Amino acid sequence: MEYVDRRLRHEARIRSAHHTVLVELSEAPGRRLRMTELAACAQMSPSGLSHVVDRLQSFGWVRREACATDRRGQVAVLTDGGLDALARAEPVHIDAIRRVFCGRLTAEQQRELRAIMEALGRGVRRASGWTAEPAQGLRPGPPAEPSSVTAATAATATEGG
Amino acid sequence: MEYVDRRLRHEARIRSAHHTVLVELSEAPGRRLRMTELAACAQMSPSGLSHVVDRLQSFGWVRREACATDRRGQVAVLTDGGLDALARAEPVHIDAIRRVFCGRLTAEQQRELRAIMEALGRGVRRASGWTAEPAQGLRPGPPAEPSSVTAATAATATEGG
């Protein structure tokens, strides 16, 4: 969402891509993820992720560790500072999503939207030739941060809509 | 749409932002638009548009002309070469959209999606404080290129879905 990205950039002073990576790490067990898995979750290329992690590392929000089981591998770990940064950004993120969705869709429309998005998502996956899941057990539920559109919509709908 | 952008970049060798500008110009009367209006139509900042037009001009796809009524103004004009480039890109664009939408949504879902998108659009405009229309008479109908999602959806739905 263009509008959400802009508000994140201006008010929370964080890029959408950076935010996405922090969210994925915060939801991962142990706040850590292999670079390859993180790239898949965040829908980025390996090189793109590498540059982003460089930047996040320079902020002290993420650190790299060697992978214990595969000496080629690197693990990105969310630091306490990174968690703080994410916590500071989330109010803006939530508010931006809330302003778009809150009170604008009926419960029926929300169900319709979900079905439509799933259908279109299948269309994109089929067109792209994707089949594999990015990683195990990350998407089913948001343990800490309600950052997905569906979660935020559900949350705001019960309050405001 | 991420997927559409990627296919445009790889197969049609054109950036999404460039494509958008070409489409807006092709739909404008006389294939020409003031920089400010073009920026509004294409949802870009003035400086961003200026850089994009620089690039398009270097390709010979767009040229700048002085504005007759306002000596501060510049007018971006789509060249024949630019129209050709757009014509070459459109098949990829249409196909990408078609693959996502084609046969995936029922007629009822398409109507629902339209209503939902309009509601969410109102949400974004309200949140952003937008009220004004970008320009007069550009959006009502696509004279040449069916590049909007709704037009492409309607076109493919009648054929494939």
Add this chain to the structure above:
DNA sequence: GAAGATTGAGTACTCAATCTTA
């Protein structure tokens, strides 16, 4: 002073090439 538009600096994204380990 405000509006239309451009410029330059800083940062980010994409691709191809590269390096190390499996």
Add this chain to the structure above:
DNA sequence: TAAGATTGAGTACTCAATCTTC
């Protein structure tokens, strides 16, 4: 040879500063 990850070059995007004209 393939997989995991990084690097560097080229290009694009964003912001603040600037210039001209209203």
